[in-house]
Amino acid sequence: MLISFLVALYIRTIPKASVFLSNGFVRFGGNDPWYHLRNVESIVHNFPNILWFDAYTQYPSGTRQIFAPLFDLVLSSIIWILGFGNPDQDLIYKVCAYYPAFLGAIVVIPTYFVAKWLFDRRVGLLAALLIAIAPGQFLSRSMIGFNDHHIAETLLTTIVAMFLIMALKVGREHPFTFESIRAGKFAELRPALAYFILAGVSLGAYSLAWYGAVFFSFILGIYITVQHIIDHMHNRSTDYLAVGGVIIFGIALLMVLMVPNLSSRGLLIKGLFAGTIAFPIFTLISIELNKRDLKKYYYPISIASLSIVGIVFAKILSPSIYGLISSLASYFMRTGGGLTIAEASPLLSVGGQFSIAPFWGNFTTMGYISLIAIIYLGYEAFKKNNTPERTFLLVWTFMIIWAMLQQNRFAYYYSVNAAILSAYVGIKILDLAGWKDLLDEIKLKDKFDIKSIKIWPILSVLVILLVFMYPSYDMSMKQSQYTGGPNGYWIEASMWLDSNTPDPGLDYYESYETPAEGESYQYPDTAYGVMSWWDYGHWIEVIGHRIPNANPFQQGIGGRRNSIDEENKPGAATFFTAQSEEEATAVLEAVHPDPEKAGARYIVSDVEMATGKFYAMTAWTLDTADYYIPVQTDQGVQTVPGPRYFNSMESRLHIFDARGMEEYRMVHESPAGNSAETGYKNVYNALFEGNIPLENTGYVKIFEYVEGAQIVGEAPEGEDVTISVTILTNIGRTFVYSQSTVSDGTYSFTVPYSTLGPIEGETQFDTMPVGPYKISYGNVQEEVDVDERDVLDGNVIEV
CATH class of the missing domain: 3.40.50.12610 (Rossmann fold)
Known part of the structure; x- marks a missing residue:
């Protein structure tokens, strides 16, 4: 685990020289990391107050805070503490630059536990190593200098998944029902309760780190609904799903409601609230159908019918709730200019044309291996009675793929799924090659005999190194040579x-x-x-x-x-x-x-x-x-x-x-x-x-947009009158500025350049005319100088 963490941190800090420039400038990557820096600087200077409204952008209206507060608030608090309440600019820049790389490296920890609790410890260790070297958007959004909340999204959703999986495992091993809780038998709930609470706190933290967090809440909602149906069809109690769902969504909702300035984020709040009431209703329907001994297939029909009726009533009685539903249905859709946003374009598209190159660039072989794992696990789930936690893995994975195909940005979510699924296949290959038997034999004999190693175990290790790991590591090393940002x-x-x-x-x-x-x-x-x-x-x-x-x-x-x-x-x-x-x-x-x-x-x-x-x-x-x-x-x-x-x-x-x-x-x-x-x-x-x-x-x-000085004069009617001047730019380049008109006895030109240089308190321009304007017509040529004040105020200059 430590090796995986250090490898991940090393890869992410390779291009530090392109962040900390030799002239002392610190260059953050991309666009949004600069606004996170803006937020952090504001919080540090006004600690712990958050910049809820920014008048320094989108002139002339300003804008309410676009980013959810947790990412910047945690980062600012770290900086404030390290700076003993008075951090200097250098400390702010350094911590902000290294923070995403640190978060990216931490992702190996929940990835390990998710894989371990889904499968076994070996899968967990391999998954941690695979996510450490994962390329693509997961890497680019956790590089040094890319100080954005995206990597926090991946980290927090993986932590949510980690605690939910453990809650499901413990809940399966220590079942509890509404009846037992009503009877005061809280000991049955206690083993799983802590994990449900931690999943709820993690979902709340995720909701406070990204306003689009309804995305993962939606995934959890789909899973809990699917699991309700599976459990009912197999004559199992769904009580644990109702209780767990209320705890997870309820805690997250309370955390969001505790931040008053988030009250306008209706989609997120409505989504969390819907989760707290929907899952108990699903369980009550299951209980009632079982009491009446009705056919099992009535349950999914009832859920579907209830959903349709709810949508119809929402459209008639509550436009806001109907808006929530329709927003979720089109959550990832972009049209028109929105398609020109790089991160919002479909994954399998380059320049509007279908291409699998982005899939390879984001996942290399892990992408294809993970698809093999999905097919196998899906087949296994169909043929066998799947565990709730593995069902969650499949639903989680399918939903991320659905989102990713519409907006490529969600590739940084799928990297975790790809690593876990690929690790599962990798360990299966090692087991098929005889490694499990070999290790059991070594344990039994309590010694290692090199003669006991056969060709298949060696080849299987080479497959893991050359097929599973090397392509990702090679791609990551290529992609980690640059950080982007302003040139x-x-x-x-x-x-x-x-x-x-x-x-x-x-x-x-x-x-x-x-x-x-x-x-x-x-x-x-x-x-x-x-x-x-x-x-x-x-x-x-x-x-x-x-x-x-x-x-x-x-x-x-x-x-x-x-x-x-x-x-x-x-x-x-x-x-x-x-x-x-x-x-x-x-x-x-x-x-x-x-x-x-x-x-x-x-x-x-x-x-x-x-x-x-x-x-x-x-x-x-x-x-x-x-x-x-x-x-x-x-x-x-x-x-x-x-x-x-x-x-x-x-x-x-x-x-x-x-x-x-x-x-x-x-x-x-x-x-x-x-x-x-x-x-x-x-x-x-x-x-x-x-x-x-x-x-x-x-x-x-x-x-610069200016009023322009108005130069007027007299010339014979019908004469072509020209005004011109040579402009010298600050890089030593020259070009001729000119205008022409036909005189009707008089002429008039509005010109934007001052020939006499800048004045105090206004633009200190370093691109300007090399001399006075020249006005010419027929055999006449006149010169005129223009003062900067004339240009700014739109004064009239008579020639």
Whole structure:
């Protein structure tokens, strides 16, 4: 067990150099780990108060706490204790980084006991070793730096399963009934009671660590229902299921109700409450049918009929309860833009096409071996009178597979099942090869004789090492070389935001007051939003200390959800797919409820948004047509960006550097990186007679939305008037900004760049004109400088 724990911890801490960077920056993986860091920092600074409302994201509304509190509260408490009540930032970062790796390694312990109590100690030890080296999402979500609640989900559900299995075993060995409890014979209940209580506490902890915990409660509910039917059909008492179910679900419900701010999580609370009343009803039906000596098959018919009647009555009398039922039926379904969320896509799918590659990447041989075990155990259950705990294993496994096939994220749950089931097959192979007899012989003789070992035991060990273990270990070692998270370009750009843009006027560590229901948070006048795609919202908030409009909770995206006929709501998707500057600005201003204010002051784009991720933006609007068009090339018909793409706001900003735009200016760009950018530019030049340089520009670009200074002057009617200036970016790149118009005796240009540099208290931009604007028409050329105040206030400059 210790070896399994240490192996698991070692694999998970291999890439620590990519977390603790040489420049002192600590890079957490993915997106949500950054928001957990946000929560932890807030709790530590306001210990033990939780950040129930965060005004520092989803501007201009803020958001109620999205994550369940237990994961962050436990982590914060550990940090607070280790720091003697005053931990420094270095301690916070280090503990947060190592915490998921530690939790991932701990999973070997309940996995061992689940397998041991289901089968035997040997299966438990092999299962612990297999889960220690398991690859895929189970590994990636417990790597150093991936400080997210997902690994806590796996740990806590395995602990729930562990205690439930023991409760079922003890309850079978020491049966109890309602009658014995009513008669005061609590001694019959006592052996199993502790395990039922511990299962309930564990389910409660799971429910407080993830708001989607109704998922595993649903699995337990399905199992208890199935076991009721099996027991009744075999003329066994179901009393233990009713009592155990009430204890488990009742304790979990009480734990959730003890946290007032969770009262809005109706689905979870209703699900737990349903469990506390449904199972006694199922048992009472069984008792009544037995009393009346009715046919056994009446029982499943009665349960099914009761369920149907309950759904019908719920639809008529209680929309909230019916909503719970329908929510469970479609719990894992995603449509439209939701399908672009990586963890929510189906498991056996790559780019929308069927593929078994993700199955191999998550489980290697364990995935296929576990399927063999399922078939064997299912056959055994059908032919024999299966034990309740093994029935639970099958129901648990089938339900996880069902969820996993719809959303690949649940692969990190199935890794435990795969390890246990594969270990069961592995020990069966060793027994068939003669290891059990060999060990019994060694015990009997009390000595080891190497001559007694034959070829089959040796081959069976090689099978375990080469087929069961090596593929997983090899895959894990490959996958553990990196941790993900923001690349250097995003780190640089986010830190630039923190240092070079005005303070939004909110204390980052403040305990914000939750606005009353139906009311909005009252931001100070100095507050503003930062518009980017939702993937990057937490980085902007936690690294950049600025307020994103959209975030990885899929808030602030806008667009449509169900039908193209819906209103295309303002948000990130509608802004970046807008087909003109005017349309984009209308979206930006519609984001804010105050017509005098815009929803964002800065726009942050990266090359992924301009290329691969652009389709995701269109998907969230449900209007994906014609952004990409088929074109005949030497290599055959290829799909390339079309006019609708190049007219989009994202393309205008990132591909064209906001050239010619009136109220948007680039203020900073990160160093360039290799990407598909030059390919997109080549298409534009080839198909639309463009002449933009085929170069990779800043990987991340920051733009500012400003009023723009209005430059007006006189010129002969009918003259083509042009205003232009060369822009020098902070990485030494230049491009020409220009606009043209036809004079009607006068001309007017709205320009976003200041030629005289930044001013105190405003954006400290490092991308700006190299000199004054040049206005030309006919043989006339004039120069004009523009002050930053003129740009910010929209002042008129007469030439």
